[in-house]
Amino acid sequence: MLSARGPVVSDSFGNADYYTTVAGDTADMVARAFGLSEAKLAEFNGLQPGAPLTSGTKLRLIPAPGPITGAKGTAVFDAKGIPISYVVAPTDTLGGITYRFGLTDEQLAEANKTSDVGERGGVYFLLAGKHLRLQKDPVDSKAGTGASVNNSFGRTIFYTTVDGDSLDSLGYTFRRSTSQLLQYNPSLPAGKHIPAGTRVRLIPGELKIDGARGSFTADAAGIPLTYTTVPGDTERQVEFRFGATDLRSANRPLTGGAGAWYDLAPSRDEFAPGQTISLDLNRPINK
Incomplete structure (x- = not known):
């Protein structure tokens, strides 16, 4: 990819949103430098394809402002023209939103401190x-x-802070909202600064939640090992409470191939109560 010679305005993720031309720039050169087609660059800036560029021209590298198919809602921009927030419209699609604002699915999820854009x-x-x-x-x-x-599923269960850590930085890194972090860690200061050396829990763990109200065991590092189900528990909520992303693999049956050995309540997406199941891939319970 060619390198741009003029000033670039980038968003918080490092995506280039605007470029100011310098002498000698052509539309083809600028488009290729930023991974665009010349036709897209012309569309974003209302240019005639092939028209010469004037030095000092600020070019958009994302679609022109205003609704597009799949992203018809209202956006807010900062003083530099960087899109900072958006209100979803009824016919929107994820592809439309990410295209309109020059983001990836991963960046959209990070900005909103959640695991991925496909949740629920x-x-x-x-x-x-x-x-x-x-x-x-x-x-x-x-x-x-x-x-x-980390637990055996590769999920971070505890994190020890360093100088510079804040609720925002933890939220972006581990995809947890500020309210979740404070709920999981009642002693955590509500301000943005967190003292270095603070051990932060990143899963509900000891906090009982709807669909996962049973008791559990943990190893010396605090990593959950086993869980005993109670009425109303569901696979999804138990996985969420303990960061166990694949309970079925941790509870493989000795015979019968796929699935898990544990019992679900008849005609419902709930565990039968009173079962002790594994929360650790490295220490599966097989039956």
């Missing part, structure tokens, strides 16, 4: 009237460099 079948992001964040706040460059304790 996309309903979370495509709910009409929902306000979406399109950028993240500045965080200290040292943030997120502390020690992590």
Whole structure:
């Protein structure tokens, strides 16, 4: 890819949203430098394809402002023209939203401090009237460099903070909202700064939630090992409470191939109560 010679205005993720031309620039050169077609660059800026560029021209590298198919809602822009928030419209699609604002699915999820844009079948992001964040706040460059304790599914269960960590930096790194972090860690200061050396829990763990109200065991590091089901428990909520992304693999049957050995309540997406199941891939319970 060619490198741009003029000034670039980028968003909080480093995506280039605007470019100011310098002498010698052509539309083809600028388009290729930013991974666009010349036709798209012309469309975004109301240019005639092939028209010469004037030095000092500020070019858009994302679609022109205003509704497009799949992203017909209202957006807010900062003083530099960077899109910072958006209100979802009834006919929106994730592809339309990410295209309109020059983001990836991953960046949209990070900005909103959630695991992915497909959670709950996309309903979370495509709910009409929902306000979406399109950028993240500045965080200290040292943030997120502390020690992590992961479970067997690769999920971080505990994180030890370093200087520069804040509720925002933890939220962007581990996809947890501020309210979740404070709920999981009642002693955590409500302000943005968190003292270095603070051990932060990133899953509900000891906090009982709807659909996962039973008791559990943990190892010396605090990593959950087993869980005993109670009435009303569901696979999804138990997985969420303990960061166990694949309970079925941790509870493989000795015979019968796929699935899990544990029992679900008849005609319902709930566990039969009183079962002790594994929360650790490395220590499966097989029956």
